[in-house]
Amino acid sequence: MRAVEIAVASLALAAGALVAPAAGTAADGWEAAVPLTRSGADVWDLELSLVEGSGMATWVHWTDDRTRLLVARQRRDGSWSRPGVLPGTGQVVEAEVAADARGRVRLAWTVGRRVLTARLRTDGSTSRPVVLHRTPGGPLGTRPAYLRLAVNATGATVVAWETMDDDEAPPYAEPVAQVVARDAGGPWSPALTLSSEGVPGIRPEVVVARSGRMTAAWGERDGRAWSVRAASRPAGEDWGTGERLSAEGERAGVPHLAGLPSGRVAVAYAFRSEEAQGIAVRHGSSGPRWSSPARIRGARIASWVDVGLGRTDAVVAYTDRRDAAWAASVSRSGLVTRTRLLPEVSVYYGMQVVANPSGEAVAVWDSVMGDDHPIEAAVRRRDGTWGRVARLSAGGVDGFLGAPVIAPDGGALVLWNAGDETDPDSSRVWVRSFAPRAR
Incomplete structure (x- = not known):
């Protein structure tokens, strides 16, 4: 589904120099893949989070209409529990999961026109669901889509989504970007539309800092093109006015947002103008104050893009004009260093990256290898160098990336589903862990 949120407080989740990935064994550090489901099924919207240092995976399962x-939860010995059904989530369309520093798990999901939330208890039960918002019906009815969730260490929570026309038939309802917020221990706010009045808004991304300050970025229609906007909300206050981040006269792709508990954030988006095209990256801090955009060359408006954030740089994973996999480091001063991870036509569908505060990162993507669509990954070390690409999924299957997470010590998990491309009911859910070498 989506670019990965900063879901746990201990995680973080211009032309420049070109460096090559460091040599190494392809699967160095990756443990054997673990199947979380025993038989095939129609599954989607795979999500992954860390709860007190252990993985928690969720996914939507379709059966009998x-x-x-x-x-499924990871035990302390590294093994995984058998998957269980979460009560009260029937007819779920999308879901998000995140946890605070005390291991209290927050769920958000959509059903029809409703956005709901509940706590997931340690015994597998859920608290009574709360309806955060209900989109309107009628000829211009909408439903929530592209759900996002972020939680900080104390439990401050922000949920965002895009509204989508509910029947895909005229008259069409324009999309808007909306958000609901909750300070730690406080009540839920009413839903707020982030995008400008009367203007389409799409794909909101959200993060929340240790202080409770929330930041959102979204795409907004600007004449015949799209722009990128951002706004913030200090703890206990209202959302500020949206600020344009993309340049005037520039056509921008959807934004990708990452944040640190300290309040530092970074946004990345593909762009195209009359003079150039590529990826723009802007660093932000509490205030909010945004840096001038740094430009990564070689990408195009349709490139896959994602961003993670460490203390010293933003880590951007992206594809170039030939769909080759690349990564770039963008310092706070705007210095860009690019690394080609794989040659041309290496990314088939989707690319994600997560980073921790120390700058370690994992980039993952759906690859293409003949008729195969394997899941592949590359790991960035603390010194900023990238290891050799590892193939995570088995051969002969169609893989679809779910999500990666990374821990403060550099350990990582990647979740995906894979099955026969011609049979949607054949997918099984898999997870694979990465253990960094002892320093």
Whole structure:
């Protein structure tokens, strides 16, 4: 689904120099893949989070014209529980999961026109769901889509989504970007539309800092093109006015947002203008104050893009004009260093990256290898160098990336589903862990 949020407080989740990835064994540090489901099924919207240092995976399971949300937990010995159905999540469409520093797990999901939330208890039950918002019906009815969730160490929470026309038939309802916020221990706010009045808004991304300051970035229609906007909300206050981040006269792709508990944030988006095209990256801090955009050359408006954030730089994973996999380091001063991870036509669908405060990162993507669509990954070390690409999924199957997470010590998990490309009911859910070498 989506670019990965900063879901746990201990995680973080211009032309420049070109460096090559460091040599190494392809699967160095990656443990054997673990199947979380025993048989094939129609699954989607795989999500992954860390709860007190252990993985938690959720996904939507379709069977007999019904959907349910399933969850599997990683035990302290590294093994995984069998998946269980979360009560109260029947007919779920999308779901997000995140946890605070005390391990209290927050769920957000959509059903029809409703956005709901609940706590996931340690015994597998859920608290009574709260309806955060209900989109309107009628000829211009909408439903929530592209759900996002972020939680900080104390439990301050922000949920965002894009509204989408509910029947895909005229008259069409324009999309808007909306958000609901909750300070630690406080009540939920009413839903607020982030995008300008009467202007389409799409794909909001959200993060929340240790202080409770929330930041959102979204795409907004600007004449015949799209722009990138951002706004913030200090703890206990209202959302500020949206600020344009993309340049005037520039056509921008959807934004990708990452943040640190300290309040530092970074946004990345593809762009095209009459003079150039590529990826723009802007650093932000509490205030908010945004840096001038740094430009990564070689990408195009349709490139896959994602961003992670460490203390010293933003880590951007992207594809170039030939769909080759690349990574770039963008310092706070705007210095760009690019690394080609794989040659041309290496990314088939989707690319994600997560980073921790120390700058270690994992980039993952759906690759293409003949008729195969394997899941592949590359790991960035603390010194900023990248290891050799590892193939995570088995051969002969169609893989679809779910999500990666990375821990403060550099350990990582990657979740995906894979099955026969011609049979949607054949997918099984898999997870694979990365253990960094002892320093």
